Amino acid sequence: MARRPFGTPLDIANGVVSLAHGAGGRATAQLIDALFARHWHNEWLAQQEDATVLPALAEGMVPVVSTDLHVVTPLFFPGGDIGTLAVNGTVNDLAVRGATPKYLTIGVLLEEGLPLATLERVVQNVAAAAAAAGVAIVAGDTKVVERGKGDGLYLAVTGVGVAPATQTWGARAIQPGDHVLVSGTLGDHGIAIMAARQAVPLATPVESDCAALTPLIAAMRETGAPIRAMRDLTRGGLAAAANEMAQVANVGMVFEEAAIPVRDEVAGACEFLGIEPWHLANEGIVLVVCPPEASEPLLAAMRAHPLGRNAARIGTVVADEHAFVQLRTPFGGMRLLDWLHADPLPRIC
Amino acid sequence: MARRPFGTPLDIANGVVSLAHGAGGRATAQLIDALFARHWHNEWLAQQEDATVLPALAEGMVPVVSTDLHVVTPLFFPGGDIGTLAVNGTVNDLAVRGATPKYLTIGVLLEEGLPLATLERVVQNVAAAAAAAGVAIVAGDTKVVERGKGDGLYLAVTGVGVAPATQTWGARAIQPGDHVLVSGTLGDHGIAIMAARQAVPLATPVESDCAALTPLIAAMRETGAPIRAMRDLTRGGLAAAANEMAQVANVGMVFEEAAIPVRDEVAGACEFLGIEPWHLANEGIVLVVCPPEASEPLLAAMRAHPLGRNAARIGTVVADEHAFVQLRTPFGGMRLLDWLHADPLPRIC
Numbered sequence: 019m020a021r022r023p024f025g026t027p028l029d030i031a032n033g034v035v036s037l038a039h040g041a042g043g044r045a046t047a048q049l050i051d052a053l054f055a056r057h058w059h060n061e062w063l064a065q066q067e068d069a070t071v072l073p074a075l076a077e078g079m080v081p082v083v084s085t086d087l088h089v090v091t092p093l094f095f096p097g098g099d100i101g102t103l104a105v106n107g108t109v110n111d112l113a114v115r116g117a118t119p120k121y122l123t124i125g126v127l128l129e130e131g132l133p134l135a136t137l138e139r140v141v142q143n144v145a146a147a148a149a150a151a152g153v154a155i156v157a158g159d160t161k162v163v164e165r166g167k168g169d170g171l172y173l174a175v176t177g178v179g180v181a182p183a184t185q186t187w188g189a190r191a192i193q194p195g196d197h198v199l200v201s202g203t204l205g206d207h208g209i210a211i212m213a214a215r216q217a218v219p220l221a222t223p224v225e226s227d228c229a230a231l232t233p234l235i236a237a238m239r240e241t242g243a244p245i246r247a248m249r250d251l252t253r254g255g256l257a258a259a260a261n262e263m264a265q266v267a268n269v270g271m272v273f274e275e276a277a278i279p280v281r282d283e284v285a286g287a288c289e290f291l292g293i294e295p296w297h298l299a300n301e302g303i304v305l306v307v308c309p310p311e312a313s314e315p316l317l318a319a320m321r322a323h324p325l326g327r328n329a330a331r332i333g334t335v336v337a338d339e340h341a342f343v344q345l346r347t348p349f350g351g352m353r354l355l356d357w358l359h360a361d362p363l364p365r366i367c
Numbered sequence: 368m369a370r371r372p373f374g375t376p377l378d379i380a381n382g383v384v385s386l387a388h389g390a391g392g393r394a395t396a397q398l399i400d401a402l403f404a405r406h407w408h409n410e411w412l413a414q415q416e417d418a419t420v421l422p423a424l425a426e427g428m429v430p431v432v433s434t435d436l437h438v439v440t441p442l443f444f445p446g447g448d449i450g451t452l453a454v455n456g457t458v459n460d461l462a463v464r465g466a467t468p469k470y471l472t473i474g475v476l477l478e479e480g481l482p483l484a485t486l487e488r489v490v491q492n493v494a495a496a497a498a499a500a501g502v503a504i505v506a507g508d509t510k511v512v513e514r515g516k517g518d519g520l521y522l523a524v525t526g527v528g529v530a531p532a533t534q535t536w537g538a539r540a541i542q543p544g545d546h547v548l549v550s551g552t553l554g555d556h557g558i559a560i561m562a563a564r565q566a567v568p569l570a571t572p573v574e575s576d577c578a579a580l581t582p583l584i585a586a587m588r589e590t591g592a593p594i595r596a597m598r599d600l601t602r603g604g605l606a607a608a609a610n611e612m613a614q615v616a617n618v619g620m621v622f623e624e625a626a627i628p629v630r631d632e633v634a635g636a637c638e639f640l641g642i643e644p645w646h647l648a649n650e651g652i653v654l655v656v657c658p659p660e661a662s663e664p665l666l667a668a669m670r671a672h673p674l675g676r677n678a679a680r681i682g683t684v685v686a687d688e689h690a691f692v693q694l695r696t697p698f699g700g701m702r703l704l705d706w707l708h709a710d711p712l713p714r715i716c
Binding site: 047072074087247 | 428461
């Protein structure tokens with residue numbers, strides 16, 4: 019940034035966010051220079067305009083967009099933090115549509131009194147996650163709300179990716195007979211957050227599965243095997259993702275409970291809490307629907323990748339005008355795998 | 368939306384936002400169906416996927432993006448509301464870069480306890496402002512935070528527009544000798560919000576100038592007169608916008624105080640409060656820098672448009688390695704038109 023230096027440097031080690039940092043004056047400019055521009059610098063942010071002009075898309079490509087608000091308590095948890103989560107969550111929403119994530123915009127909503135050192139850790143984690151996922155932060159905004167009108171820090175992330183104009187991944191393509199695959203164990207993120215909030219005593223610690231799914235999805239794409247649709251599992255878990263897909267496609271789904279991968283410690287925590295792992299959030303697990311002949315090559319590609327080692331085929335699409343999602347228990351009984359009205363525990367992502 | 372109906376319809380007239388509405392389960396889906404999808408419906412939102420695939424850009428066009436967080440108290444004020452403000456603010460950030468705004472993504476951060484009727488009014492106002500500005504809402508997200516962790520409602524809006532790849536508006540193009548124009552009176556929005564918060568007694572009511580600047584800017588473009596750069600005046604006012612531009616371009620600016628348009632009632636309120644109108648926010652006023660020969664045709668185009676009736680030439684760009692922005696008073700004295708460290712009054716946009 020070419021701005022002339024300000025009188026007093028920002029005291030990141032000891033300072034806190036004040037209302038002045040959101041007022042659009044010198045204090046705002048100083049915060050932007052000392053934190054956001056420093057850690058997120060790139061040629062797009064350096065335009066320093068009200069909007070950022072991006073390069074033309076390659077011939078035959080279309081833009082793909084997604085947006086997410088991130089509110090999580092605590093801000094830092096085993097396996098991740100709100101910054102990493104925010105970047106990966108948006109990257110994943112683009113990747114499951116078959117897009118290559120390219121650009122992010124980030125709005126940072128700060129509560130007065132947040133230590134600047136905490137903010138800097140999040141800003142650094144955002145930068146690291148963006149670099150790892152190959153995306154550039156091209157625009158941002160900062161607002162500060164009065165003490166008691168926020169929860170430290172909320173992030174609003176919008177992603178822009180590119181996809182071939184001919185790409186057709188989407189739930190509308192799903193057909194009866196299709197197979198349903200999942201890339202790994204359910205509920206790790208949900209239990210990690212609950213444990214960090216001290217709601218669950220765990221003998222073995224559980225880490226969030228928070229990860230950018232782009233390389234895993236690229237590996238699947240490279241098989242050339244046809245893919246109908248994908249969803250990354252987030253709040254609402256497998257149950258919400260499967261029910262959303264089933265309703266859009268107007269089909270039913272039958273899942274095999276015995277085939278659903280769940281870590282022992284997550285299963286134990288679920289039993290303790292009286293909840294089911296298919297209602298818990300993940301942040302780096304993808305649900306894939308594909309024609310039957312594609313499931314073996316796709317599973318092989320997933321299992322060969324660090325993010326998909328525990329991949330499994332867990333269900334089948336069936337004709338069902340009611341769009342019911344069902345679970346076959348290990349004893350052969352069937353029950354509805356319904357989505358919950360609310361969360362098993364409040365606000366974990 | 369093709370979703371099957373939920374058991375109990377949402378009671379918009381009497382209900383309030385609950386944590387369940389943000390949990391990603393049935394309650395979230397119900398809120399989306401009954402409010403967002405109903406009022407914002409279009410072919411893009413109807414994709415119902417984690418990310419939205421947009422059409423290819425026309426030959427020779429590039430994408431332009433901008434993002435904004437909107438926090439304003441009160442949510443409704445004379446001349447606008449948070450929803451109208453959020454749409455117009457993002458549309459304006461794109462328009463001042465020479466882009467045609469096309470798509471918006473909207474993140475809605477709700478505080479537990481917000482009346483659903485209040486949310487519906489905002490959602491309707493967003494829809495009306497988007498329709499007026501010719502933009503479609505193509506993706507969204509909803510999160511709910513616990514009572515006391517928000518302020519009713521925050522909006523995170525990202526805009527995607529298109530501009531000719533050859534377009535070059537931007538502060539870096541500014542040259543000494545350029546003229547500086549403003550499209551209307553300063554500070555109307557700021558004083559309207561302060562009055563709505565009962566901080567200012569006004570004999571004559573002041574309405575926010577909140578408006579989409581796209582048609583005004585299109586009228587200016589149609590003159591064919593060259594334009595160097597534009598900024599819409601928001602928080603920080605003329606002072607912040609001018610100082611930002613001056614620093615990016617590494618030039619000075621001299622404004623003529625007597626030429627700056629200010630409504631009598633705004634001037635009176637400023638005197639009462641001991642603040643200056645150039646530090647106050649607008650939400651529908653554009654600052655334009657152009658070569659000297661362009662200022663007459665651009666002023667004529669602005670004055671012929673309802674949004675630019677009070678347009679005026681207010682300043683000149685000068686060579687200045689310190690990038691100082693100065694104000695010539697009616698008595699011929701010069702003083703720094705500096706940006707404030709903070710806001711004259713906290714958090715009005």
